[in-house]
Amino acid sequence: MRRYIREIDLRFALLNLLFVVITVLTVCFASYSQRQYDVRVAEYSKAAGSLVNQLEFTDHDFYDTNNVFDIPVESYLSMYNQITSCRSFELYEIKHQPIDINYQTEAEHSRFSKILGTSETFESEDGTMYFCADCTQMSQNCFDTYPIRISEGRAFEEDDFVLNPDAPLPVLLGSDFADDFSVGDSFNGCYLDYETEFEVVGFFTSDSYYVVGEYPKYLNRTIIIPFVSVLPEDIDNFRDFAFLQYTSKVTNYIHLREGYSMNDVYQETEKIANSYGLEQFDYYGIMINAKLGSIETDIDMVGFLPGLLRKIACFLFAAFAAVNFELLHSRRRTVAARLICGVKHSTVIWQWLTENLVYTLLALAVATAIGLPPSPSDLMLFAIMPAIALVVSLIVLSQRSINKILTEEAKNVG
Amino acid sequence: MLVELKKASRSFSNFGREKVLFSNADLSLKAGEIVAVTGASGNGKSTLLNILAGFETLDEGSYFYQKEDVTNNRRRIGELRRTDMSIIPQGLLLIEQLTAFENIEVATEAKKINISRETVEEYARELEIEPLLDIKVKKLSLGERQRIAIVRALVCSGNLVLADEPTSALNHDLALKAIELFRRRADSGTAFLMITHDLSLLDAADTVYSLDGGRLEKTKKQQIS
Ligand SMILES: Nc1ncnc2c1ncn2[C@@H]1O[C@H](COP(=O)(O)OP(=O)(O)O)[C@@H](O)[C@H]1O
Ligand SMILES: [Mg+2]
Secondary structure, three states, X not given: OHHHHHHOOHHHHHHHHHHHHHHHHHHHHHHHHHHHHHHHHHXXXXXXXXOEEEEEEOOHHHHHOOHHHHOOHHHHHHHHHHHHOOOOEEEEOEEEEEEEEEEOOHHHHHHHHHHHOOOOEEEOOOOOEEEEEEEEEEOHHHHHHOOXXXXXXXXXXXXXXXXXXXXXXXXXXXXXXXXXXOOOOEEEEEEOOEEEEEEEXXXXXXXXXXXXXXXXXXXXXOXXXXXXXXXXXXXXXXXXXXXXXXXXXXXXXXXXXXXXXXXXXXXXXXXXXHHOOOOOEEEEOOOOOHHHHHHHHHHHHHHHHHHHHHHHHXXXXXXXXXXXXXXXXXXXXXXXXXXXXXXXXXXXXXHHHHHHHHHHHHHHHHHHHOOOOOOHHHHHHHOHHHHHHHHHHHHHOOHHHHHHXXXXXXXXXX | OOEEEEEEEEEEEEOOEEEEEEEEEEEEEOOOOEEEEEOOOOOOHHXXXXXXXXXXOOOEEEEEEOOEEXXXXXXXXXXXXHHOEEEEOOOXXXXXXXXXXXXXXXXXXXXXXXXXXXXXXXXXXXOXXXXXXXXXXXXOOHHHHHHHHHHHHXXXXXXXXXXXXOOOOOOHHHHHHHHHHHHHHHXXXXXXXXXXXXXXXXXXXXEEEEEEOEEEEEXXXXXXX
């Protein structure tokens, strides 16, 4: 054993070892960064699952022309139904919508403007005074998801989310309105183009909020109305309203469902968009919190590494094969010397394999020591190295090549 | 007979040109016999020796070792190399990084025989290389290496020693000493096949073959000397 080690030309052996170490480290680092990447992606998916992304069309013709208006309202209704039954995400409908409230006296106006701030007022042709109040429309699932509680009156019920022409539209008010309003109060106004009566059905607690964007939005000074849908049988009577309502409903926020990725969302929504002749839905990166954003940059940074390292590793494997070849080639005379002494050809090849296996194990030990332990699949990969060594030995130590050495004349070295 | 080649032929084709090294050649070797093969350079002597050593193959004919047909049976001749033969190749093939003695150990170990340091020293002393046994081969001169290769072969010789120009780098005195050693081993039953141009070696040989123009022929010793 000691003698065998002394037969090895140390400089060449070190070069070989160096290549093995670099190759192994590169492969280990590749899978290390892959694991880092996977962890971040998992973190991201988890975070994304509890947060909201915004879903929008990016049909170029959407805003420029009236292309979108060529699509009949029925199509938007069924598109809405398809979006709400997607598997990868849940649609959350939250959207500001100014409503025009009519008032007779300044007192009626000021109990709103006190809370909402001064707003635009105007007079209609028949002399009715209107002011513009910013409301927020919300779908039912928002109330289940965010910490929104009712201090007085009642919450919205399922029926409230369907347009009912025979009943007033229910309204929930923020806690700051509680001094000037009471449950049962009503006022008239215009919601999109739909003239209706609004009825205050309850108030939020002062700590109620929802989150869109990074920060919570408290509801103290907010008027919330249900994001109503229009029953198919009512569509004919409320065509314009329904049209505006559904085009607005389909571009909204989404929650990723557990176990799905944004990629799944892209696939599902793209299919839907295409089937209605729209280019696609886009997802505004309204990352709901900074954490998600930072994970995302991390993912971008870590994401390209494994692929790059794997490419480098391929190159290194090739370089290793070349070095391995050269090394054994330089040792052919030593091998021939052993063969004429009666050492078996297979023994020589085994020794070569063992030598390379030792290098590989050493390199793996180094990798583990510096915190880049190989994954089980890497171990399979490292079997390539002894395999390369085997192929190299079969070529370099072929009978032909050995015979050539045996007929060589002695060189005068001394 | 220890070794018999019958109607043996071997040729190489180099760049499409067929070169017949020998054809229809007969060669035999008895236990204790010293056989010399002469011939000009490039006539195929080393190839003949490699065939006997199991590294090269015959194109035609047969090779019997102790009556066993081992023609082109590399595996079997490989075993014989371990148990029965020792070789002094033309290129000597010593392991440069090892000392002379360690080189001899490589051989005894491969052949699984126990040879004492004293035995090695005895042989080395006769060839005047005893003080060199613990020096790395790469520091030795060609003549010194050649003697180490001789000692390596003799120390663990079985029934057959194949020697390819074993004294080419030795002066006359040392060559004679080497032959003296060969003769002593031969007297105890080892057969020698030597390739040589050395007249003193030819003198010591029991039989001389010449390999020339594709023909291997027994020559009367007198004709040569
Ligand atoms: N493997 C081989 N392939 C082709 N030609 C070979 C091979 N080995 C030897 N030869 C040729 O055979 C001839 C004899 O070589 P060799 O046996 O070394 O001669 P010698 O030992 O008598 O000088 C040479 O011309 C050499 O070129
Ligand atoms: Mg020769």
